[in-house]
Amino acid sequence: MDPTRAPDFKPPSCNETPDPPLAPQSTIPKSGPIMPYVLADYNASIDAPIHPRDYKKHSKFGRQVSTAHHGSIPMKQDELQPLSNETSSEDEQDVDVNGDNDIGSSRPRMPFNRQMSALFDEEESQHIGSRIHKYQIADLEEVPHGVVRQARTLEDYEFPAHRLQKKLRNPNKLPLVIVACGSFSPITYLHLRMFEMALDAISEQTRFEVVGGYYSPVSDNYQKPGLAPSHHRVRMCELACERTSSWLMVDAWESLQPAYTRTAKVLDHFNDEINVKRGGILTATGAKAGVKIMLLAGGDLIESMGEPNVWADSDLHHILGNYGCLIVERTGSDVRSFLLSHDIMYEHRRNVLVIKQLIYNDISSTKVRLFIRRGMSVQYLLPNSVIRYIQEHGLYVNQTEPVKQVMGNKE
Ligand SMILES: Nc1ncnc2c1ncn2[C@@H]1O[C@H](COP(=O)(O)OP(=O)(O)OP(=O)(O)O)[C@@H](O)[C@H]1O
Numbered sequence: 001m002d003p004t005r006a007p008d009f010k011p012p013s014c015n016e017t018p019d020p021p022l023a024p025q026s027t028i029p030k031s032g033p034i035m036p037y038v039l040a041d042y043n044a045s046i047d048a049p050i051h052p053r054d055y056k057k058h059s060k061f062g063r064q065v066s067t068a069h070h071g072s073i074p075m076k077q078d079e080l081q082p083l084s085n086e087t088s089s090e091d092e093q094d095v096d097v098n099g100d101n102d103i104g105s106s107r108p109r110m111p112f113n114r115q116m117s118a119l120f121d122e123e124e125s126q127h128i129g130s131r132i133h134k135y136q137i138a139d140l141e142e143v144p145h146g147v148v149r150q151a152r153t154l155e156d157y158e159f160p161a162h163r164l165q166k167k168l169r170n171p172n173k174l175p176l177v178i179v180a181c182g183s184f185s186p187i188t189y190l191h192l193r194m195f196e197m198a199l200d201a202i203s204e205q206t207r208f209e210v211v212g213g214y215y216s217p218v219s220d221n222y223q224k225p226g227l228a229p230s231h232h233r234v235r236m237c238e239l240a241c242e243r244t245s246s247w248l249m250v251d252a253w254e255s256l257q258p259a260y261t262r263t264a265k266v267l268d269h270f271n272d273e274i275n276v277k278r279g280g281i282l283t284a285t286g287a288k289a290g291v292k293i294m295l296l297a298g299g300d301l302i303e304s305m306g307e308p309n310v311w312a313d314s315d316l317h318h319i320l321g322n323y324g325c326l327i328v329e330r331t332g333s334d335v336r337s338f339l340l341s342h343d344i345m346y347e348h349r350r351n352v353l354v355i356k357q358l359i360y361n362d363i364s365s366t367k368v369r370l371f372i373r374r375g376m377s378v379q380y381l382l383p384n385s386v387i388r389y390i391q392e393h394g395l396y397v398n399q400t401e402p403v404k405q406v407m408g409n410k411e
């Protein structure tokens with residue numbers, strides 16, 4: 001169920017530094033807390049949006065007013081990082097046929113395969129097959145564009161940055177990358193919704209601009225029932241991202257590690273790739289800014305931080321203090337009370353943003369696996385491309401899982 005089951009697992013001790021050691025704090029950009037959430041901590045100068053007039057005073061980015069939406073993710077070809085990975089067809093690069101970049105507009109941007117857009121003239125691209133409007137996200141599942149593939153070995157590994165925003169759009173905001181760690185066995189619409197909920201919460205409530213989002217599926221060394229081989233889980237995440245989203249990516253680095261990797265080290269890896277190797281992202285002035293990296297997790301994962309001998313205290317300080325956490329509430333779980341009662345969480349509470357699910361979604365991978373074993377439909381619980389992949393590879397069909405695991409309610 002968790003790393004404590006690994007044969008070489010040693011419970012974290014308060015006096016010992018876990019191995020491998022964490023990245024030095026000096027390599028992690030100090031972008032401040034996600035928000036002063038507790039009323040008593042409220043300090044307008046920390047959270048208040050900076051007026052463009054005063055911007056120069058507050059930032060090294062200089063003064064430039066952007067008209068872009070605060071939470072927008074770029075889809076214009078020239079704003080995307082070059083494809084660094086192997087792709088599954090000759091011409092895979094998505095183009096923005098809409099020609100706008102505003103994720104918050106009523107017309108979501110639609111990345112299409114260049115090949116496909118060449119097939120449609122301007123009029124045709126308004127209505128594909130006169131049934132699906134070009135702005136409908138559902139199109140992505142139907143368009144036979146390629147899917148960016150992650151390497152299957154560490155030697156061939158390259159950090160995926162093809163959808164990582166190259167430049168900060170709003171000079172009044174600070175750049176933020178969201179990372180979700182988990183099994184994703186298989187990825188479901190809930191896992192996809194988590195990012196959209198986070199995007200909305202960050203855009204509405206904070207001074208950050210989301211410049212990228214990543215899934216980091218855990219490696220096969222994570223001893224959890226129902227875990228499909230990591231290359232399949234990575235591939236399913238890739239299909240889900242490329243076919244249903246215009247901004248999400250999958251990073252295989254964690255899944256390719258020869259041993260279980262603690263989440264604090266996974267966040268260090270993202271910091272290393274984005275801030276140390278790439279120097280952050282460009283701002284309006286042409287200077288680079290450090291990107292805040294935050295862990296996106298459900299209430300159950302956060303509550304596991306309160307269980308003895310699972311997470312090392314030093315890792316929790318590192319994750320919550322140097323990075324930060326976005327917590328999606330689960331049905332019935334009281335994340336705020338947990339935050340209040342957990343000493344380390346409380347200490348770093350200003351770096352933790354609790355995201356309320358306004359439309360409850362409780363799709364569970366465990367139950368999806370059970371349905372597959374029983375030959376039941378999983379349609380509309382996960383993307384069609386993922387369902388097809390599971391069928392093609394016969395995943396989960398012949399598995400057994402302890403009854404307790406399947407019936408277990410995380411709430
Ligand atoms: N119902 C939910 N509400 C909020 N977050 C969730 C929910 N289900 C899973 N998550 C979060 O999604 C991330 C990935 O979790 P995971 O892959 O374990 O999904 P799962 O559906 O819970 O899987 P499993 O059933 O195999 O335990 C974790 O951060 C987890 O907390």
Ligand SMILES: O=C(O)c1ccc[n+]([C@@H]2O[C@H](COP(=O)([O-])O)[C@@H](O)[C@H]2O)c1
Nearest residue numbers: 002181182183218262263264310311312
């Ligand atoms: O870093 C740790 O000490 C640690 C302890 C327990 C769990 N985690 C991570 O939390 C995630 C749990 O995922 P899941 O699918 O079991 O909900 C997974 O990515 C684990 O690596 C991490």
